[in-house]
Amino acid sequence: MTPGKADPACYAMVHPGLEEVAGEEIAQELGGDIKKSGLGIVVFRLPDIDRSILELRTTEDVFLLAWGTDQLSYRAEDLERLRRWTQREPDWGRLLQIHHAIRPKPKGKPTYHLVAQMIGVHGYRRIDALKAMAQGLAGKFPASWKPADENAAIEFWLTINGASAVCGLRLSDRTMRHRTYKHEHLPASLRPTMAAAMVRLADLKPKQVIVDPMCGAGTILAEVHAATRSRRLHDGSGWNLTVLGGDLDAHHVRAAESNVRKIGPTRLSPWDARCLPLDDQSVDRVISNPPFGKQLSSPGEIGPLYQAVAVEMNRVLRSGGKAVLLVADVDALRQAVQGLPWRRTRQVNVRVLGQRAAILVYRKD
Template identity: 65%
Template structure:
């Protein structure tokens, strides 16, 4: 499961990092096959959650007959014994009697309730889980999820837990702090290589810098700053354990940095509604981009996540950057765009 909009980025990570074969991707999920499954699957950075797929369909009818299909698919389409074995190999069973939890999520108008779909899945599972297992709403050792979105449904055993999407480095949260999987996707499309310098001029609590440090293995220099002292303190505390970061308090429209010194800029400027007045966003972008252009080396790349994409395009007319990619995502319920820009090289 991925944040809608990040399917292609996650698919690429699955192929490159795990050697997976992507079968399909759609609206918030990517289905893939691995030659061998082990715990490395839990190290995917752009995924919110990872499941062993039991069954999937694109042909729900939205009518109550779907409940019978869900029951039958759950009973017949999946080899639960094998799935449970793989699950136990990756997530060893805790001591004591194992417990399980059934979760159903549903979006779109259907002629049945989410709870009916969950009951249908529970009926299909009858006899599939060991009888000694007890049902538990909290800290269950095994979770079976059914996710229904329009005519699509997927059912699977959850391999990940909360730490996959929340990470363990986030001690300090700020209100506008990014989802780590989105920051990971930005870092991925930025594609910094060993020896590069990566800059987030408006780093907030430092989520983008943290993701860059985690994949850079000490071989990429990470620089960040913010105008707000409390944001910088949060970034300092989140990043301390991850590696060396150069942090400074500054105004991103007047950076105390030399010309052409950074290879990548990866940043999430404030959204209009985070400013005292949304009208300030245009002037902020127009002041920010020439400064980013100055510090970015020729041939460098900028990845900017914004809500006001048209204003960003307006501002980009004043620098000679070329937009190479744009992914539509939602951030805190608002539409946003992950934009990728290339600065022309020398000559």
């Protein structure tokens, strides 16, 4: 689609903590200009709004922005403002035209759905905010469109978070956050967007050897393939990565096989990450999410496990290689890597399963 003066901004919903990484993906992959980012939301402009926006991997959902504010009063008088902004601010005709170009309308009368989300204590209910949006939308699209709760062709969203609100048209569907490869789920399985953020932070290069020594259902390995399978070298050949994974639990290895098999060639084995069947200095990137304390039979096991795994990761990593690790117990990991020739280059604080956690990036010197 050719850029027009009237092209709207876009916004992405992201897992809290991943705003910066998502902003980097938007800037680097789509040439986007980040306008603003707040808890769980990144607002940006693109040179062209086209289907490539749906290829973002660190975002949970993407939208065309109709309007946004940071100035809600939390009082019931906000409702009239929500209605007015929805009615007057956006060029809904233009937004719908861009939406249809990215998500072609199915045959027949389109279906639509209105969604309102509200975080924080306000002097009105979520349903009242939804009604205010509905009133503002009156007459903005053909009356023949049918409301639908599930799989609607067009979704109008209003998200209120404290004093901020954004309203827009959803461009993505559930496959952006859930992906299509994930058939097998394990209780401690990572969100694909979190795994994608770890893969971005690993800064992969062609022909590298990548390993997840505690791969669970294989989400990180699947995201390695997803992030690189369309990349080409100058001669048109692919990146030709060697992707390896394993887990102590054979059932988890089978789950990983089922998730990763179709997406790219991956060597998977049952193994103990404390004693990997890999040569010294044979790996360029270790990307992994070791168990959190509460996933072990006793949280006291975490220190010795991290210690043994870190020594083994260091053995297999080449110098100049990187380790990207997601843990809840950052102190246990820091102690485990003390004395190794590893330099921490970045830390991204996130929440996983309601718990504080961090992605730590190390470079082996």
